[in-house]
Amino acid sequence: DAGITQSPRHKVTETGTPVTLRCHQTENHRYMYWYRQDPGHGLRLIHYSYGVKDTDKGEVSDGYSVSRSKTEDFLLTLESATSSQTSVYFCAIKFPGSDTQYFGPGTRLTVL
Amino acid sequence: DQQVKQNSPSLSVQEGRISILNCDYTNSMFDYFLWYKKYPAEGPTFLISISSIKDKNEDGRFTVFLNKSAKHLSLHIVPSQPGDSAVYFCAASANGNEKLTFGTGTRLTIIP
Numbered sequence: 001d002a003g004i005t006q007s008p009r010h011k012v013t014e015t016g017t018p019v020t021l022r023c024h025q026t027e028n029h030r031y032m033y034w035y036r037q038d039p040g041h042g043l044r045l046i047h048y049s050y051g052v053k054d055t056d057k058g059e060v061s062d063g064y065s066v067s068r069s070k071t072e073d074f075l076l077t078l079e080s081a082t083s084s085q086t087s088v089y090f091c092a093i094k095f096p097g098s099d100t101q102y103f104g105p106g107t108r109l110t111v112l
Numbered sequence: 113d114q115q116v117k118q119n120s121p122s123l124s125v126q127e128g129r130i131s132i133l134n135c136d137y138t139n140s141m142f143d144y145f146l147w148y149k150k151y152p153a154e155g156p157t158f159l160i161s162i163s164s165i166k167d168k169n170e171d172g173r174f175t176v177f178l179n180k181s182a183k184h185l186s187l188h189i190v191p192s193q194p195g196d197s198a199v200y201f202c203a204a205s206a207n208g209n210e211k212l213t214f215g216t217g218t219r220l221t222i223i224p
Contacts, residue, residue: 004155031210033211035214040121040216041216042118042201042214042215042216042217043156043201043203043214044214045211045212048210048211050210058211090155090156094210099144099146099161099205099208099209099212100146100158100161101158101212102158103148103155103156103157104155105154105155106153106154106155
């Protein structure tokens with residue numbers, strides 16, 4: 001158990017509304033990641049963070065922003081949700097000195 | 113450009129037999145490879161990894177083989193058990209890069 005929680009676990013929203021997903025870790029790991037999982041695409045990196053206020057884009061960052069004001073929390077924001085952002089979103093952390101990432105339980109987001 | 117490929121979307125294997133899941137990669141800079149297992153409605157869980165300095169790594173019923181010249185890795189599960197039914201993702205990283213690149217996944221079904 002890597003001590004990762006995600007909230008909410010499920011959300012249904014309408015096109016054009018803002019949505020924020022939260023990832024919380026209990027062990028003060030430096031690296032945190034946001035992925036989306038879609039059929040036929042596997043896991044794709046949206047954004048990641050390597051420290052407080054230090055973030056960078058992944059391969060599918062358009063339409064998403066992130067913030068990390070505290071070590072333990074990494075927020076993913078959809079400023080104006082679209083139906084193409086319907087997906088399952090996973091947060092992950094990486095232990096120091098290792099390439100292995102550990103995942104949270106996921107958030108299922110539906111944009112109508 | 114899919115740098116990590118899992119060409120078999122699904123695989124069915126009889127209980128007790130060997131399951132072999134395959135993964136190909138194109139980026140010669142990848143030097144660390146991982147397999148994750150994912151059950152429905154859960155986050156991916158780390159299964160086993162291998163560094164490019166090795167060609168085999170074993171952990172109980174799970175063995176990962178790496179063929180660097182062919183840019184190919186495989187996961188062997190023997191004997192296969194019903195609880196092994198899940199989606200398996202391979203992933204790769206390059207030179208201690210903080211990011212992982214994932215394949216699209218293979219759904220393994222173990223037939224009792």
